[in-house]
Amino acid sequence: MSPRITSHDVAREIGVSQATVSRALRGDPKITPATVRRVREAAERLGYVPSHLGRSLSSRSTGNVAVVAELGNLTYPDTLPVMHDELEQHGYRTLLVAAQEGRELDHALLFDGSVDGVVLTTSRLTSELPARLQERGVPFVFLNRVARGVQADTVVADNAGGGGPQPGCSWGRGTAASRCSPGPPT
Template structure:
């Protein structure tokens, strides 16, 4: 049987969306919608389109798609680190929200570096992504202007602001830092140290909450703070615990700014035979994996990073689709998780 004649493809030899449409017997717009995963397309047509695309070896051209529709399917997501499971949880929720709606997250890692964030914005904003998700509000004036003048809908994650025109989803880091400190006071602790790493804006806000709470109680002592610019890690937490105990042997509690350094502190306490919580209470922040398995289990603040990712992506979807957003600032709160270490 003689094969039907097909129109010649573009000079590059690349299979086009029109080729797939012709083989599947549908319109090019139906092919586009089917391959984007839009739920409005009949599943039978989706199967036919995908079979034709596979047979022809079709690879979508994102640039051509954006040019043809005057709309990109990419959403730029900027996070500080991928080594911190907090941001991995956030990204997972963002992906699960955006992908079924036909949008593809494009991840940029800033490493808490303002110049690196500027470079990422200068690299990707000219491609006109459909939307932008950024972490917090601490960035250079250049980066702020790039975002403001891009015309790209933007939602800020992990922190909140009531500033006009700002869209954000998060919780008060200051209030959460005060809450865990207040818990230690309620447990009868009076010499409460604060050990912090990385010193990013959200860590410093937790420190602000710690100071506010102790000042209100008339117990604040700046000598009880140990701040390290090093990246947060279990090994650093062990060192901070030992350093603080050596400098201030009369402390009766330590609030660590993140669970990984708190876990390191607990391991150091066990190695040094320092009784927790009898001699020193230990508290962390973020309720990372393994904190409930420490000896003793770690008291911490559970932060809603998955829900922040989901709600932030949902807010951005509304902005990208031109739908009204009920509230430009969504505060999700936090949960104090009391375990055996306090």
Template sequence: MAITSRDVARLAGVSQPTVSRALRDDPRVSEATKAKVRAAAEQLGYVPSEAGRALSSGRTRRIGLLITDIENQFYTHIIAPVHLQLERLGYQLMLHTETADNDTIVERLIANGLDGVILATTTVDSVVPLRLRDHGLPFVYFNRTTSFVDADATVVEPTAGFEAAVSRAVALGHTRIGAVLGPSNTSTAQSREVALRAALATNGLSLSPDDIRRGPFDTRTGDEATTSLLSQPSPPTLLFCANDVVAYGALNAASRRGVSVPGDLSIVGFDDLPAASWPIIELSTIAYDLTAMAGEAARLITRRIEQPDASVLHVEYETSFVERRTLSSAPLSD
């Protein structure tokens, strides 16, 4: 006869629901009780049945992570921390990728029997949050948000990072500053542009329209934008890039044109991805705790599923400036 959670409950001296909560690391169960339940389960050789859990709770314990910008390197770095946090909480991660925010996404998510969704690539004009809300499927925003539907979110507050980066740039003599900005239909690009302009204004500087380029958060944007900016008679001496991936493209363009970084052109990214610190790159960048932010998104979606009436939480992650090789003094003018 198969061992059941009731057998574990009898051996541990707790109720059957407590066994279920303890084995999924529910914070409402004390650590002492969790240890007692786990010891009993190990002694009996009990393995929880996912199918049984779904039948008894009405949940599949599957969480979707929706990514539409599937070629962006940034998102590869959030999958592991989201998976690990969900696993600790007794849920499974289901990665859902689409090439565009189209009409079939929500139907596909619902058809996969998900308990909730983490939206990682939402645009400000996306209807996906509206449709998820109307279908009653819980979701949280990761990094990007939209004003259409208020929901739990983990976001970056870029102000402190830009203030520190611009202050350092000014101290190094930079006055002609350019920017390769992200797509205007994303909350991240909008908030970073606002923070950058404010930091420049504080130091008596501004962005000239001639020194601004925009595009998707990818290396091609950085490459093409930097090539264009460097073709000007008097190009900027410093580029702020929408993210590290864009900055990698900017570095490629500078190398191709024989422009020394940071001798002729300084470059600053955003995100502090692992590759930014590699000796071959050493990118100066604006940093925050991406791993913690991804894990928090996982915690928020499980909280929303288990406490549907809980108040909405917006968790902000502060930024700092990390100075590396790609920022130095402005070149002396002829």
């Protein structure tokens, strides 16, 4: 098994500091385009893949959004790819948390700092989860759902207008849904 290539290896390869490699790969405007190109070429040549864990520790952002969904609900197979694509365009990864009737949802992922926000899509969730997310300061948005006593952004289908495509939502840092855009035409 080959040793894992690190940003220090990339730095050594081209004679720059590890901080320069990190800043170049993050797109820091203080790094010249020529240096960015050299760093990217060396990273590619060496097979370097930035550590998501390291990046999240330094930025205090995981880049993850959890989508809590009932996989058996026929609405969500069409909605999930739209949400995934929209989140990805904004630099977020989608973590799917499957909610199943009769099974307790494992809340650890939602509360342990693994996600920057949560999309709640299931109608079977107890109202306890939104309240707990709110208490802990975890940004969340409801999709086609509301919970009494919880102030939160909600995205709903236009049932009166024929349903229309489901929107995908994306976060601004540290906020609940800041932007929603329609899915593909149906």
